[in-house]
Amino acid sequence: SGLLAGTIQPRSVEFRGLHLLGVLNRNGSIAFAPADAESGQAAVEAAAATPVPVGADANGGDAPSPLAVAIGSLLELVLDRSGVIGALNRAKLTGARLTLVDANRVERAAFEGVDASFDRAGGAGRRFDLRLRGPRGEWRVAGTARDDDRRRVGDFTAADVPIQDLLLLSGQSGLPAATDLKMSGRATAALKAGRLIGFDARFATGAGLVQIDDKDMPPIRVDSAVAEAAWDEERRTLLLRTLDYTDGATRMRLQGELMPRNGDADWRLNLTGRDAVLKGVTPADPVVRTYAR
Numbered sequence: 001s002g003l004l005a006g007t008i009q010p011r012s013v014e015f016r017g018l019h020l021l022g023v024l025n026r027n028g029s030i031a032f033a034p035a036d037a038e039s040g041q042a043a044v045e046a047a048a049a050t051p052v053p054v055g056a057d058a059n060g061g062d063a064p065s066p067l068a069v070a071i072g073s074l075l076e077l078v079l080d081r082s083g084v085i086g087a088l089n090r091a092k093l094t095g096a097r098l099t100l101v102d103a104n105r106v107e108r109a110a111f112e113g114v115d116a117s118f119d120r121a122g123g124a125g126r127r128f129d130l131r132l133r134g135p136r137g138e139w140r141v142a143g144t145a146r147d148d149d150r151r152r153v154g155d156f157t158a159a160d161v162p163i164q165d166l167l168l169l170s171g172q173s174g175l176p177a178a179t180d181l182k183m184s185g186r187a188t189a190a191l192k193a194g195r196l197i198g199f200d201a202r203f204a205t206g207a208g209l210v211q212i213d214d215k216d217m218p219p220i221r222v223d224s225a226v227a228e229a230a231w232d233e234e235r236r237t238l239l240l241r242t243l244d245y246t247d248g249a250t251r252m253r254l255q256g257e258l259m260p261r262n263g264d265a266d267w268r269l270n271l272t273g274r275d276a277v278l279k280g281v282t283p284a285d286p287v288v289r290t291y292a293r
Contacts, residue, residue, distance in 0.1 A: 012090035022100045024108060028066030028171035029073040035099060065236045066171025068196040071189050075152045078118060078126045078145045086126070091118045098132070100168065108168055109134060121146075136162035139182070148190075151197070156187045158203070175267055176213035181205045181222060199231035221247045236260050243271070249279035249287045 019035040064072070080086040096114040101107050113133035121127045125146035132139055143156040158166075160182045167173050185203025189196060203226075210220040228241045237259040245252045256271035278288040 012088055012092075013084065014092040014094060015096070016094045018093065018096045020096055020098045020114070022098055024100060024102050024168070024171075026103050027063065028069030030070065030169070031073075032077070035097075064195045065231075065233055067199075067231060068191060068194065068233060070170045071154065071196065071199075072152070072191050072194055075145050075154050075191065078128050079124070079147060079152065085118045088118075089120045092116070108173070109165065113138075124148075132165075134162075134165065136165060136180075137182070139165070150192060152191045154189045156189070157185075158187070159184045163205075177210060178213075179208060179210045181208035181210065181225075196231055196233040199233075200228075201230070202226075202228045223247050240271070247279065248283075249277065251277040 021033050021035040023031045023033070025031060063069075077083065077085060085091045093114060093116040096116075098111040098114045099107060100109040100111075111132045111134040114131070116128070116130045119127045121144055123146070125144055127142075127144050129142040130140065137160065139161045140159045141156060141161065143154060145152065145154045147153075161184070163179050163181050163183055166183070167175055183203045183205045185201060187199065187201035187203075190198035205222060205225045207221075207223050210222060211217075212220070223246045224244075225246070226242075226244045230239045230241065231237070232239055237257050240254070240256045240258065243252075243254040243256070245254060252273050253275075254271045254273040256269065258267060258269050260266065261268050274290075276290045278290065280286055280288070
């Protein structure tokens with residue numbers, strides 16, 4: 001008689017109907033756990049003790065920006081071969097719920113429908129497709145992630161993402177503004193030693209309002225906006241290479257920077273432009289054209 005020995009190595013897994021807790025750590029990272037009392041409490045307790053990403057203080061410098069840490073968390077989830085998703089050829093999440101809380105377990109957002117798939121894309125690459133349904137509607141982020149010469153690179157495509165949700169997930173929810181705008185577009189991010197060494201994006205919005213947190217500032221109406229942007233990690237500054245803005249007959253092409261003034265608590269937006277067309281105070285008023293000299 002003979003003996004047959006071997007090991008079973010799963011290649012794919014699908015989870016249905018899970019309720020997940022996403023903990024927004026103070027350093028910008030996001031940790032996920034089942035939302036039951038024991039696992040959820042453990043995730044919240046771990047949030048305060050979450051280590052700074054590798055390389056953050058290797059030379060005594062500042063910690064990575066919350067944006068860098070948030071993107072790093074997503075790429076880690078997709079690529080880490082010691083995790084359930086990264087170790088398998090295919091992982092799928094169907095009909096899940098996701099509750100986002102901060103490190104004090106205060107609920108920040110809830111998504112009643114979450115569907116996600118993760119597939120190996122050859123070599124060290126992965127494909128991902130994430131769809132969420134929340135109070136601001138349904139949106140989607142898809143793309144690829146890969147390890148490339150000691151860097152982690154992600155290519156993202158977004159559709160109908162509420163800007164308020166994006167700010168929350170990217171660690172920028174402290175910005176002194178609120179908006180109902182949704183954006184679609186593409187972005188590429190590269191990280192090395194936990195820091196963003198490259199981030200370029202192009203996105204467009206539909207109509208909506210932007211309310212600056214200033215009692216003397218009226219809401220800003222937007223019919224459409226198209227922007228090309230990059231991130232300067234050293235200065236923690238969003239560089240707006242171009243911002244094309246329309247509101248009725250108003251047409252503007254702007255450039256500028258969005259930068260922190262007091263750590264990551266206060267922000268300043270500087271914009272410049274030329275040759276704008278401004279609508280009148282009433283629909284019957286003629287437009288006003290401005291010319292740069």
